[in-house]
Amino acid sequence: MKIKQNPIVVLGAGLGGLTVASELAENGRALTIVESNPCVGGLARSVGKNGFTFDLGGHRLYSNKKWVISKVEDILGHELRLVRRKSRILLAGKYWDYPPRPLSAIPSLGFREGMKILTSYVSSAARLNHASQNNASFEHWAVSRFGSRMYESFFRPYTEKACGLPCSEISAEWGMGRVGIRNLLEAARKAVLKRGNLPRTYASQFYYPEKGIGTIATKMAQRITQGNGRILLGCEVEEVRWDQEAIESVLINNGSSRVELAADQFISTIPITSLVSLMRPGITPAVLEAAANLKYRALVCILLIVNAESVTNDSWIYFPDKDIIFARVHEPKNWSEKLVEKGKTSLCVEILCDQDDGIWRATNELLTEKVISLLSRLQILNEDKVTFSFVERIPNAYPVFKLGHQNHLAKLLDYLSRFKNLHLLGRTGMFKYWSMDQVIEEGVLKAQDLMYGD
Ligand SMILES: Cc1cc2nc3c(=O)[nH]c(=O)nc-3n(C[C@H](O)[C@H](O)[C@H](O)COP(=O)(O)OP(=O)(O)OC[C@H]3O[C@@H](n4cnc5c(N)ncnc54)[C@H](O)[C@@H]3O)c2cc1C
Structure with missing residues (x-):
């Protein structure tokens, strides 16, 4: 069944999709966001467990543009913390x-x-x-x-x-x-x-919301639903249907049923490589080949709750050594005390990998054991102090800028540019190495363009 409830459909509820949608919905534009995760925020979400909050890789907010920081403060309804970076x-x-x-x-x-x-x-x-x-x-x-x-x-x-x-x-x-x-x-x-x-x-200091980076996304989501928008969580876009020079609808699957959503305008923030592979009718082998040559790096986060007052003084510690499985560690308490229970702390350990490689497929138990014993060997953590752990897997975390990627990307952009009602946005959607402030800025500009452009 084809439904047209709203004139705008946004694919993906990361910061890119949420920013453009909140600007539009607050200005009375009716829209629907479709997100495959059960929560909003994408890469910039926070997860809570046993009273502890974790970003999936600590997210600091930094911008040379004051209006971007003011925009985020306006969304949060209070000032951001200023955190010293070490x-x-x-x-x-x-x-x-x-x-x-x-x-x-x-x-x-x-x-x-x-x-x-x-x-x-x-x-x-x-x-x-x-x-x-x-x-x-x-x-x-x-x-x-x-x-x-x-x-x-x-x-x-x-x-x-x-x-x-x-x-x-x-x-x-x-x-x-x-x-x-x-x-x-x-x-x-x-x-x-x-x-x-x-x-x-x-930058020697950065901004941070005291209850985790994910609060920016959840506050934006509230604005969208209080405005003229609705957010469909746990709904995967399975097909993007087009005819001639226009996208007509998307087929979404909520796990138990499929619905076809029609609209006048489509804004995509999902990986550009997924977008082209979901096109129906299917697209030329040359464009699909270009998409196959663009890769995103994935991330596995090992999240530890630690029965100690403090473990490090750092914002982040980086580990380039090949023999150390992880690349970076951060202690959320050093960003905001409100992310942990009093008297305790936590660690987020980031392992970079390719989606579906040995690390991605390894069991949670194996990865956690390796990480804890390495942290102990490096004298960062006493392994007896870890009271709880869990693992989060994040696909499409970083665009990989392999030599020649610009040519492959140009082929995709050239192909997609024929669809006049399709707008690409965001780090994942544009295959850019963008940070949150850049994504938010682009989201605001895209909304203005859609509302006031020719
Ligand atoms: C480990 C890490 C640390 C970072 N640290 C910082 C930092 O310190 N400071 C900073 O400014 N930035 C940081 N960033 C970058 C920041 O996270 C991104 O710039 C921003 O979150 C990107 O938002 P986005 O909406 O463009 O993409 P995403 O967050 O990737 O949103 C895309 C959304 O689309 C959804 N989706 C995908 N496929 C489908 C489908 N088929 N159907 C429906 N939905 C789908 C995804 O689930 C996701 O929610 C970091 C990124 C990573 C990975």
């Missing part, structure tokens, strides 16, 4: 500031190592002029800007763990999004002298 990285058995503050690290590296870093930077900078036209891989990007010594010690190990690829196969775009500084000298100027607008990687 992060470290464990390299060769020693903890360092993270992100690397190259020149300030030199005294602790020692004179010899400091000179090696500077010499390798100077020789790489000299090559940069000749090689800038051919600046395609992350390896090239990082070596030419920071020198081979810094690249090998700081950038390479974590990047390869994060992306699951050698740096020579990762696009330079990853560096521009993730590192956010142009070279060693700029890093020194920004991090040591603290002048100018800091790139987000180097």
Whole structure:
């Protein structure tokens, strides 16, 4: 049965879908959001267990645009907490500031190592002029800007763990999004002298909602349903039906029945690769092949409740070492005391993997056991203090910027651009390395465009 209840259907209730929908619904536009998870928030949701709240990988809010922060405060109905950021990285058995503050690290590296870093930077900078036209891989990007010594010690190990690829196969775009500084000298100027607008990687404090990042999504959802919108949770979009140059409807499955929802406008925030594979009639093999070449990295979070006052002082600790199964750990209590029970603490341990690889398919018990015994070996945690644990698996967590991904993405965008009533949005929906503030900003702009554009 084909139903047309609302003129707008939004696919996905992450921050992208929720932002555009809340702007539209509050301005009287009738709409329906369809979300496959049983809750809103997508990557930026929080989960609660036994009185403890966890983000799925700590989410800090940071923006150079004041209106974005004010928008979030308006949604929450109160001011955000300002949290001091202190992060470290464990390299060769020693903890360092993270992100690397190259020149300030030199005294602790020692004179010899400091000179090696500077010499390798100077020789790489000299090559940069000749090689800038051919600046395609992350390896090239990082070596030419920071020198081979810094690249090998700081950038390479974590990047390869994060992306699951050698740096020579990762696009330079990853560096521009993730590192956010142009070279060693700029890093020194920004991090040591603290002048100018800091790139987000180097921000020394961030905003955070006291009851977890997921409260932004739940408050947006309230606004949508109090406005002119409805949210269908636990409903998977199974087909996107089109004719000529328009999307006509989506087929959704709530686990017990299927319904076809028709609308005039469709906003998609689901992975762009899923979107093209759900098109009915099916699309050309060349576009499907391009989609098959775009990959998202998945995440498994091991969440631990710990019977101790405190475990770390950090916002995050990064673990690039290949022998350590996890990439990052954070202690929610250091972000807000309201995320834990009094006198106790918790940890969120992030393991990056590919969907359906050995880690993704490993049992919860095996992963939890490995993580706890490693944390104990690293003297971060006494394993007897863990009183409860659970595991969350998150698909499509990071777009993987493999060399050449821009060409594959361009093919998908070109194909989808024929549908005049289809709008793509969000990090997952656009295959962008966007943080929450960028997704929120794009969501607001998209709503304005739909309401007031030509
Ligand atoms: C580990 C981690 C840490 C991060 N830390 C930060 C941080 O510190 N600061 C920051 O600003 N940003 C951070 N981010 C980025 C931030 O999470 C994202 O920018 C933002 O949440 C993306 O929102 P979105 O709506 O674009 O995508 P998503 O949240 O992915 O939303 C897409 C939604 O579509 C749904 N969906 C998918 N397929 C279907 C289907 N077939 N039918 C129906 N629904 C479907 C999904 O369930 C999901 O809810 C982090 C991300 C990760 C993974």
